[in-house]
Amino acid sequence: MPPAASAPRLESLRHWFASQHDLAIAACELRLAAGDASFRRYYRASLPDGQTRILMDAPPAQEDSHPFVAIARQWEAAGLPVPHLYAVDLEAGFLELEDLGDTPLSARFDDEATTLAWHQRAIELLHRLQAAAPTQGLPAYDAALLGRELDLFPDWCLAWLALPTPPSWPALREALIDSALAQPRVAVHRDFDAMNLMVQGETLTLIDFQDAVAGPPSYDLISLLRGRYRRFDAETFATFVDAFRRRAQAEGRLDAELDAATFHHQVAAMAAQRALKVLGIFCRLTHRDHKTGYLARLPHFLNHLRDSLAGLPAHGDFAAWLENDFTPALTRALAREGVE
Structure with missing residues (x-):
């Protein structure tokens, strides 16, 4: 399992996700889902209706998420299968994505x-x-x-x-x-x-x-x-x-x-x-x-x-x-x- 983000970033991510859905902070449990060769980390979060989302933590000092967001929107518009973006905060480096499961x-x-x-x-x-x-x-x-x-x-x-x-x-x-x-x-x-x-x-x-x-x-x-x-x-x-x-x-x-x-x-x-x-x-x-x-x-x-x-x-x-x-x-x- 990849290492989690620092505690302050993880807490900021929880607050950001809660604010997107008008949820209480205590109701927002984030579970580490994946990491990769970069500094990005991915967490799974649940909504009250049972739906799940993937939250990407991409620290702006190390990762520029602008290309990912631009390409995701462009390719989705072209009818290609990419994860839908529900919310984006490029300044913070936080993205809320469609949950595609755990099966590569x-x-x-x-x-x-x-x-x-x-x-x-x-x-x-x-x-x-x-x-x-x-x-x-x-x-x-x-x-x-x-x-x-x-x-x-x-x-x-x-x-x-x-x-x-x-x-x-x-x-x-x-x-x-x-x-x-x-x-x-x-x-x-x-x-x-x-x-x-x-x-x-x-x-x-x-x-x-x-x-x-x-x-x-x-x-x-x-x-x-x-x-x-x-x-x-x-x-x-x-x-x-x-x-x-x-x-x-x-x-x-x-x-x-x-x-x-x-x-x-x-x-x-x-x-x-x-x-x-x-x-x-x-x-x-x-x-x-x-x-x-x-x-x-x-x-x-x-x-x-x-x-x-x-x-x-x-x-x-x-x-x-x-x-x-x-x-x-x-x-x-x-x-x-x-x-x-």
């Missing part, structure tokens, strides 16, 4: 058949998102942002391992950025992960979309298919990618002349970019933000990076460095940290 998509990965079926549902939702969500007002997923994300890998992961950046890094970095920029622009959730898709019956709802940008159609696809919960075999992964390309072409989001090999290369490059970013972020969360549990996920995303580089044969030098230098250094560092 990841909790539905019981067996192979069920897992594949839910991934299909998630990709259906992704098509809806890309078709309906406007890109106006979203920050651009431009070369500067892509580069800052990639630089998390040497700045945090390689620095922790005391490894120099390999000579092959600049060429790979440039190629990954160029590949992303060559793709058309759609609304990108930017963390379209099974923890950020909530299940209610057979329905999926989007959460945690405050970092959305206008960027490549392949990004959210690989966030799902090469996320923290599964490592699909090459054939299954290719089947998902091919089906996504054909539908996106049929609906006009991808060029009708885009061939399968080119799109697979774009997907591999986007997946490599995200895996490198995640390796850096997880090291930063551990060593700068003192959050636990992230180092244990590094080998999983290293495998995702390996799978992605297999589709980028021009960068064999980097792939060889990854096996010969990076992997042994990571294995030693994890052993020192007591991570198996």
Whole structure:
């Protein structure tokens, strides 16, 4: 369970919620529901009629909730499944949200058949998102942002391992950025992960979309298919990618002349970019933000990076460095940290 907010903030949140519904303070019990990698915390509160709400505590000094509120309202107006906002106080950093329950998509990965079926549902939702969500007002997923994300890998992961950046890094970095920029622009959730898709019956709802940008159609696809919960075999992964390309072409989001090999290369490059970013972020969360549990996920995303580089044969030098230098250094560092 994540740590709760400070007592003064929690008390302020209780008073704020009470004021929204003209309730006595003593009647407002807040139960910690969830936290995430940021400073946000989520609480569940009950109304006299039995309905429940989720209260987001996002301290303004650490979290800017303006993008979340703007996107939530915009996407709800576009007919997309997002939590409804009942009340907002951006100055205080308090939001009252629709309660979507406690079941993320990841909790539905019981067996192979069920897992594949839910991934299909998630990709259906992704098509809806890309078709309906406007890109106006979203920050651009431009070369500067892509580069800052990639630089998390040497700045945090390689620095922790005391490894120099390999000579092959600049060429790979440039190629990954160029590949992303060559793709058309759609609304990108930017963390379209099974923890950020909530299940209610057979329905999926989007959460945690405050970092959305206008960027490549392949990004959210690989966030799902090469996320923290599964490592699909090459054939299954290719089947998902091919089906996504054909539908996106049929609906006009991808060029009708885009061939399968080119799109697979774009997907591999986007997946490599995200895996490198995640390796850096997880090291930063551990060593700068003192959050636990992230180092244990590094080998999983290293495998995702390996799978992605297999589709980028021009960068064999980097792939060889990854096996010969990076992997042994990571294995030693994890052993020192007591991570198996």
